[in-house]
Amino acid sequence: MNDESQSEFNGHLELASGILLVVTVILGSGILVLPGLVFERIGGDGIYAWLACSLLTVPILATMVMLGSAYPSAGGVAYYAKLAFGPYSELLVALLFLGAATLGLPSIAIVGAAYLQKLIGPGVGIHLLATLLILLASFLALPGGETLSRSIRLVGGSSLSLLVAVLIVLLVLAVRANGVGFSRPENFSSIAGQIPLIFFSFTGWEIASHLAADFQNPSKTFGRAMFCSFLLVCSVYIGSAALVHVADIKSNFNTPIFQAAAQVAPSAPGWLVALLGVSLIAANLFGSVVAVSRIILYLSCRRILPASLSYLRNGAPRNSVYFVAALLIVVVACDRIGLVDIEMMFRLAAMNFLAIYMISAIALVRLRQSLVSWLLAAVVVGPSVLIILSAASSPSYIALTALIAYLLKRNNRTSST
Template sequence: MARTTQALQALRTSQDRHGPVTAGRLNFAQGTALYVGAVLGTGVLALPGLTARAAGPASLVAWLALIVMSVPLAATFAALAARQPDSGGVSAYVRRAFGDRAATVVGWWFYLGAPVGIPALAFFGASYLERSTGGGGTATAGYAAGLLVVGFLANVFGVRVSGRLQLLLSGSLALLLVVGILVALPHADPANLRPFAPHGWSAIGPAAALLMWSFTGWETVTHLSAEFARPQRDIRRATVAALLVIGALYLGLAAVTVLALGSLHTATAATSLASLLELGFGSFGTILAGVIAILTTLGTMNAYIAGAAKLGAALARDRALPGALATGAQAGGVPRRSLSIVAAISATVFVFAALTHSHVQPLVLSTTACLGAVYALGSAAGARLLRHSTRGGTAAALASLATVIVLLVLTGWYVIWPLALSVAALVWCARHRPDATAATAPTP
């Protein structure tokens, strides 16, 4: 808890109370909404029920641990983003700490890894929506395609439109989740907390593994840091606000799921949010759950699409990708060429998954492995770059690095995916960037 306190103190400390004004246009509210959309994600649709089924009421311990572990990770990336607003995000920080080759590798992990998970997000939302409306697999694929189109079109018009959309989506989602919690509260029964660990305390581990999908997202907004009008002030404020909102919603939803629904079977667990809403609204609750699924999916997709597109343009600007993709890397620019690459990758993965009726789990785990690798190298860069700033910043970076190592172990064989991208990125450096340095001295 001492490290957590230090991390939060570091998060609130600013070198300049207001910070310099940049060419970006994102404000505090829009930045908070992007964070909430990226981290809250599609996990709210099923994970409270699935973790409750896996560990019983003891799953609440896993949720609490997730939130506590998120503090140092969020603190690290917020401190780095506020000190150096750059659309390169984690890649830019790794470049300062470890050099161009390492920056290229971490950039490729996110830019080529995140688009693989974007169709999974669409399928999550579409499957939940199909449960509300019916229509089978054809309807699910159609809903998923529609969600993908809306997500990418929102980013064609730039991050300002995307930020406004995100503010609407995240605000509506938070409101509906609060409503869901409140209508289920009268049905809460403290007796459902006994026995607290029906499957033993060891079941908390598998429950925590299920939550790793919800753990990702804190790095996404670093790629949009240059889009903030006052990054040194608003990035830290947005991160603290997002931590409070996300923590309250996750814990509230998980607690009321256990208290109101009690023992959950597989089918009930997968649609636990719909079950909660049905307690208060009857059959209308299923429709409302479908609306929440749309808002959740679009919010998460919007944040990842915007972040990946900006990163691709920044990588091209730094010669880590073909130079033609560099258009839009500057603050306020629209990286449409980079966005088209992200869209092409996601569309290819989506078509393959839809035609082969593939399960989304490989897409999720592949993306999680890539993002875990990004977190690991980003946390290591934070430990080096923040050592001259505050003690809390260094502690946060080291704590997040330890947490991410556990995350990578849990991904299992899917860690091969970021390893393969590492080889490809290093081959690119050897052929196109022979002058890339092995290390770059960090700036205090």
Template sequence: MLPALTAEEAGPASLLSWMLMSLLVLPIALTMGRLASAVPDSGGVVSFARRAFGDRAAYLLGWTMLGSIPIGVPVMALTGAHYVGSLFSLSHTGTTVLAGALILCALLLNARGIELAGWVQVVVIVIIALMLMIAAGGAAPLVERESFEPFLPHGWASVGLAAVTIFFCFCGWEMIVPLAEEFRNPSRDIPLSLMTAALLIIVLYLSIVAVTVGTGSYGGTGGLAPLSLLMEKAFGSAAGAVTGALALFITFSSVHTNIAGFSRMIYAQAREGELPGWLAKLHPAHRSPIAALYGCGAVFGGVLLYYGTAEPSLAWLVKWPSAIFIFSYIVVMAAALRLLPAKSGGRVWAGLSLVLCLAIYAFSGWAAGFPLVLAAAGALFAFLRRKPASMKSAAGAERSSAPGKSPR
């Protein structure tokens, strides 16, 4: 969906935004690979912050990253819903309700402890790659030079604004970090894995962006289901319908998996006292993190309610989780400057990535304040959790004198 949304935002010049992000992702992936092999820790990027800047920085980064999924999951659900909506001409409200139904179904399955099998994820990845390759190859003969004129209809600033939106597509490298301890040769295999992945997605993204812009498959009623539009132009209406159905399956799988991982992360942090304790409650029968799932459902519902009533653009909505990812990468790249060996080339790549991430973060607008608000909320919770010594002493005396209880 994002190639079409960024084309609406920056016109054909959105190609420059995607090229910029393609260049940025290489040093980021390389730095993340160097960090994962040099500091193999299942704690992921938060552990990098802890080693470089201390426990407080790691705690605040953890709180900051909590804000990505509550908006990211509704965006994923809305993506699939818009593909089906374009197929059946659903209204904005109907599309939003369908997205809500997707999320509700995933929440109910997670509450019962039903996890998608690993092979489902492999199938999803293969389908996405095949769809992108077929759409790009089939639509390539339909590209017209006139579609790239005027090339810069909204000015140079739109290129930077589109880059913030695009960051949502180029994040996730940190997810391999918790697996570093399981690699036999992490110093070789992790950087190789990440660079291979980076090159593959760069080719796929730039190909689909070029044909999306070159065939004018954005804007209007098909603007939020561009892949169906491309497939329909290349292979007929049946191909567009199949693409819409597959998009729903793909997005449901992503929604289900993200909810599963995020709810367990909330549960783990609540169990450790880093979030309110009630979020650590488990389902009595299925042992699933039911309280965390309730909390997720409430936040997802609020985001969808806002989307359904205020009708913001999805590109605007994506900027908020993108700002969190950019912020977290800024922290990680700064950590890399302290953790990687001074004589290695890793610090050079980390410094370059840090500068580029800061430049893109400057285009985030109001969304740039979102990570700071989340960090402030974490700091406030930590402050409220600590009782003054006098209060603790009084509470201890009360417990020791309570009926039926002996002092310990």
């Protein structure tokens, strides 16, 4: 099997399962925390910050849809970079992506473990629970074909349904208690200042690009699934921002849904929000492990990683899933002994995603010479450069990744084009 032809592996996701899988990749722990933090800082203007970030995500989404529909591959963003610029760029993007995944996903698992601990009590440590969540997500990601589709419908459908139901009920109760109370935005600079904080919640479209080859007829279905997922994700984010505003939460801004429930539905069971957090993060880990295992498969086919990782069993890259699980558990262990910390993991992961967006947008220009490509690249690259330069450690971290990619390429660890 090579990176251009993966016939044993392709084409099992229909539109509905594809939408749910992409949604699980995007929706994570951010929705349980960030709406409250933004509301604490800028009050009622917070909902406009979420609207602005939704609009800013559109060019990134369009870039990934155009590339994924035209060039479906398990390699995703790394494959697009190879087509546009050659094997060095392929390796650079692959390292950036794996760096983002191996830093971001363990941090999400640790957040999920904190919610799980609220359900079962403090007897089991956070890091052990995070490891168990990773193992559960990896177990669900092992099958292929229709079995994987059933897992997607079960995990993604149940978590999304629970989230939407909770938000709708709480929002209706909040409106009955307090009215609507929205007004025009007052401070545009404050709204713009919250976008970097919110942006991490909108990352994941580049992860979803690695799933394009999983779709039936990806030239049509992948784009539809991405846009439908985008509408669902934006609706949920804006709905959560509206909830904390209408409920007018007064405290516990780092657990806004819990606080909104305490104010507008005091008789609601306290474990409900914890269950919501666990289900969301478990689904997010599951979808992400599925997607990341695809680039591991791709890199193995390209002989960048060991060939054994490209082994398929019943159309599923099981060895790749095992590799991803082991990698994430190692990072959780590093956090446990203090070698890394969760804030640093989130920050560096977000900067990696921005660098990937920039390279992907420029690759689109190279591959699809059109006015639309140039406009998308301008809109994506400009803000990304400014955000990366504003973070003190990000340029040096990305430069180090580029140097490692160069040394690996020089030592002939990549395959020929």
